Amino acid sequence: MAVLVDITKCIGCEGCTVACKRYNNLNFKAKPRNVKDDGNVELDDNRWTVIQEFHGEKNDKLRFVKKQCLHCKEPACASACFSKAIQKDEKTGAVVYYPDLCVGCRYCLVACPYSIPKYQWNEQFPQVSKCQMCSERVSKGDAPACVSACTTGALMSGDRDELLKKAHEIINSDSRYINHVYGEHEVGGAEWLYISDVPFEELGFKDVSNVPVTSYTKSYLSKVPGLAACWALFLSGIAFYNYRVDKNRNQIHDPHDNDDQDKEG
Amino acid sequence: MSNKMSRRKFLKVVAGSGVLGFGVMASGCKGKPSGGDGWVSSQYEGKGDFPVNLKGRVAISATNPSIERDDEKCILCGQCVDACKNVMGVYGNYPLPLKQEIACVGCGQCVMQCPSGAITEKSHVRKVLDALDDDTKHVVVQTAPATKVSLGEEFGMPQGTSVGKKMAGALKAAGFDSVFDTCFAADLTIMEEASEFVHRLTKKKDEIPHLTSCCPGWVKYCEYFYPELMHNLSTCKSPQNMLGATIKSFYADKMGINPSNIVNVSIMPCTAKKFEVGREELEVDGQQDMDYVLTTRELAVLLKHKGIDLNTVAEAEYDSVLGESTGAGRIFGATGGVTEAAVRTAYYLATGSNPPADLLDWKPIRGMQSVKEAVASIPGVGAVNIAVCHGLENARQLLEGIKATGSSKWQFIEFMACPGGCIGGGGQPKSMDAVEAKKKRIEAIYKEDTGAAKRCSHDNAEIQSIYKDFFGKPLSEKAEKYLHTTFVNRHDRLFD
Ligand code: SF4
Ligand code: SF4
Ligand code: SF4
Ligand code: SF4
Ligand code: SF4
Ligand code: SF4
Numbered sequence A: 001m002a003v004l005v006d007i008t009k010c011i012g013c014e015g016c017t018v019a020c021k022r023y024n025n026l027n028f029k030a031k032p033r034n035v036k037d038d039g040n041v042e043l044d045d046n047r048w049t050v051i052q053e054f055h056g057e058k059n060d061k062l063r064f065v066k067k068q069c070l071h072c073k074e075p076a077c078a079s080a081c082f083s084k085a086i087q088k089d090e091k092t093g094a095v096v097y098y099p100d101l102c103v104g105c106r107y108c109l110v111a112c113p114y115s116i117p118k119y120q121w122n123e124q125f126p127q128v129s130k131c132q133m134c135s136e137r138v139s140k141g142d143a144p145a146c147v148s149a150c151t152t153g154a155l156m157s158g159d160r161d162e163l164l165k166k167a168h169e170i171i172n173s174d175s176r177y178i179n180h181v182y183g184e185h186e187v188g189g190a191e192w193l194y195i196s197d198v199p200f201e202e203l204g205f206k207d208v209s210n211v212p213v214t215s216y217t218k219s220y221l222s223k224v225p226g227l228a229a230c231w232a233l234f235l236s237g238i239a240f241y242n243y244r245v246d247k248n249r250n251q252i253h254d255p256h257d258n259d260d261q262d263k264e265g
Numbered sequence B: 001m002s003n004k005m006s007r008r009k010f011l012k013v014v015a016g017s018g019v020l021g022f023g024v025m026a027s028g029c030k031g032k033p034s035g036g037d038g039w040v041s042s043q044y045e046g047k048g049d050f051p052v053n054l055k056g057r058v059a060i061s062a063t064n065p066s067i068e069r070d071d072e073k074c075i076l077c078g079q080c081v082d083a084c085k086n087v088m089g090v091y092g093n094y095p096l097p098l099k100q101e102i103a104c105v106g107c108g109q110c111v112m113q114c115p116s117g118a119i120t121e122k123s124h125v126r127k128v129l130d131a132l133d134d135d136t137k138h139v140v141v142q143t144a145p146a147t148k149v150s151l152g153e154e155f156g157m158p159q160g161t162s163v164g165k166k167m168a169g170a171l172k173a174a175g176f177d178s179v180f181d182t183c184f185a186a187d188l189t190i191m192e193e194a195s196e197f198v199h200r201l202t203k204k205k206d207e208i209p210h211l212t213s214c215c216p217g218w219v220k221y222c223e224y225f226y227p228e229l230m231h232n233l234s235t236c237k238s239p240q241n242m243l244g245a246t247i248k249s250f251y252a253d254k255m256g257i258n259p260s261n262i263v264n265v266s267i268m269p270c271t272a273k274k275f276e277v278g279r280e281e282l283e284v285d286g287q288q289d290m291d292y293v294l295t296t297r298e299l300a301v302l303l304k305h306k307g308i309d310l311n312t313v314a315e316a317e318y319d320s321v322l323g324e325s326t327g328a329g330r331i332f333g334a335t336g337g338v339t340e341a342a343v344r345t346a347y348y349l350a351t352g353s354n355p356p357a358d359l360l361d362w363k364p365i366r367g368m369q370s371v372k373e374a375v376a377s378i379p380g381v382g383a384v385n386i387a388v389c390h391g392l393e394n395a396r397q398l399l400e401g402i403k404a405t406g407s408s409k410w411q412f413i414e415f416m417a418c419p420g421g422c423i424g425g426g427g428q429p430k431s432m433d434a435v436e437a438k439k440k441r442i443e444a445i446y447k448e449d450t451g452a453a454k455r456c457s458h459d460n461a462e463i464q465s466i467y468k469d470f471f472g473k474p475l476s477e478k479a480e481k482y483l484h485t486t487f488v489n490r491h492d493r494l495f496d
Helices: A015-023 A076-080 A108-110 A135-141 A145-149 A160-173 A225-251 B007-027 B080-085 B110-114 B126-132 B153-157 B165-173 B182-203 B216-223 B229-232 B239-255 B270-275 B296-307 B325-333 B336-351 B394-404 B434-450 B461-471 B477-483
Strands: A001-005 A050-054 A063-067 A086-088 A095-097 A155-158 A192-195 B067-069 B119-121 B138-141 B178-181 B264-266 B292-295 B371-378 B382-390 B411-418
Touching: A001 A160, A001 B325, A015 A145, A076 A086, A076 A108, A145 A155, A155 A160, A160 A192, A160 B394, A192 B165, B080 B110, B080 B394, B110 B119, B119 B165, B126 B138, B126 B264, B126 B292, B126 B296, B138 B165, B138 B182, B138 B239, B153 B296, B165 B178, B178 B182, B178 B239, B182 B325, B182 B336, B182 B461, B182 B477, B216 B229, B216 B270, B216 B394, B216 B411, B239 B264, B239 B270, B239 B461, B264 B296, B292 B296, B292 B411, B325 B336, B325 B434, B336 B371, B336 B382, B382 B394, B394 B411, B461 B477
Parallel strands: A001 A192, B138 B178, B138 B264, B264 B292, B382 B411
Antiparallel strands: A001 A155, A050 A063, A086 A095, B067 B119, B371 B382
16 A cells, blocks of 8 residues: 655645544644754654645745655664564555564664654653554555545555556656656655655655665664564563562561652652 | 652563563564554545545645634534635635645634634734733724624624624723724725725726725735736725724824824724734835734633623723714625615715615615625716625626626625625624524614614714814825725736
């Protein structure tokens, strides 16, 4: 499953961002963490997708660009994750994050060539957060929530090959479009594809290599299961040690002194 | 800090999740992916490409001077699109990709239709409260005709209750230094506009059809979509701005106040007025006529904040010099009202005597029909064909018809952006039954007209004296300077 974003059709209503927040139960009240110099808000843990605004020369060509995870065909974030908390779903193509598997190392944040994954800095048990391509909706055959909420035709979902064909048809039939489908080849290709009449570099798109980042990390990946096992054992060890200390101390001190209660600070 | 936890508990949890994580990973089970535990409205279930009646939402720029939206309240119901597209003919009526701006005429009909209160006016309440607290400022307020028959609803009164005098009393209690009547300025507008119309009819036929210009929503619509008709717009400012300019010149002079110390506030049924006050073309000597606009709803908020109950507040008269109004000025708030008022005075200007009884109770141009037509026979001028249109989608259809035939069978056309005119404005109280509310407000407005001692703008004694003391006569140089304006072609901002 893929999504084609036609930037020329976006009116900047941000219905897509609201649909995403509603469907994924994100916090509407959270203030933006990152505001760029041009005033555009960047993704953060409560903004899995944002609409960024760009003005052409002479204030012409007002364009809005939807930003979210591109769901790479060879996701660097997934290959950087030794505990397999990010996995590419073969059926839907979604690059999905499983919080139960995450150890919080945040390698994915560094690995992503587009700086997409964000971290819940304010949470007690922080998770990584990023667009999941509405994997549960998509696996039922539904469109992602954002795509469904878009009424202008700026977002279309479907089979990647068909959308690519459509993208090239649109480009070929209308000379205003730039002859480039962003996401077709970028770092090995992505499920999210963009077409535009304004050069991508003027719309905040990163000029990345066509070589997948994963080609550098394959060897490292093979060691993942062993590493994860060691990590789990190490943590279990600490916990056991702590438990013993706890038990011994409780025998000496007042048995009512229960350290496990959260204390108001 | 309730977020704090003991080191021990933290390690337990981390270790627990470590073991669990390794366990699930080794067994090939992944747990639940993050996200997906919220909801979306039912029209977004499924593949999303099924045709449904209502979907999506309008775009609102952060710089929109009239309206704003709280995303947390938006349920993506699509009602605002219905208002903007089907009632106002804005959404979807310009090409994509966008050019310079998101089209919006500021009418606020999306506010009225938004079921969750996500879209609201951009509030000026705080700024007005601050001005009231500032001793160096002389804060002047004016109230539009349509607010006098609707404000009561915000205080539990039946629809169509006339509360003009109570509102004047409440505004005085709230601390405004002078309380003037926009109906007075409506009479002033009629003096100028009727004179302009008679002049165009007899001497400047290329500016016929004469199109009214007191509705800022319609004016912006014309500038966006029909710039070729801009020279047909009446050059008269809206009553709000005519009064604003008069307050900062004539009144300031008379009272010996420096105009820069005057804060001009208006109580309007309208969100487009918030856009209008910032229009550069309206400035006189680099000074804005008006400073802040409160909608009817915002005034209710301000009064409640000050603990003033409209039900119990003492009635008061509007302040003199700019406070007298005639029946003609009062009917501005209803669709057809401007036309009826203008024809009454045009008749007088052409014949020297007041119009006959049927023109004082001119049924064909009243009521909620989308386009109303009538013929006024004015001795010396002849038969004048008139159309009255409200709701901008209706305006679009009417104007497309004119464009297709290349000529207009009407010499005078009144346009109001909002359905029903200003009584149905985007700043009005929300009601259980909007259709009924509009009917009741219209009835109340015409009752104020028939109950008025004077029915025609030119009979207003304060109007007569302000011409004598200040403006000279309608369309004089001074009147042109303070009471007339120009327009801006906005076509290029949407179209190639
Ligand atoms: S865009 Fe970044 S986060 Fe998304 S799949 Fe690619 S590498 Fe991973
Ligand atoms: S695909 Fe789903 S998770 Fe991703 S941006 Fe759209 S709504 Fe949000
Ligand atoms: S819903 Fe569609 S038109 Fe609206 S901002 Fe998102 S992509 Fe653009
Ligand atoms: S204020 Fe009027 S023109 Fe602007 S978005 Fe709302 S309905 Fe449309
Ligand atoms: S009418 Fe209100 S709630 Fe409905 S889509 Fe528009 S802004 Fe959202
Ligand atoms: S009809 Fe009245 S309330 Fe509506 S936009 Fe025009 S002036 Fe404002």
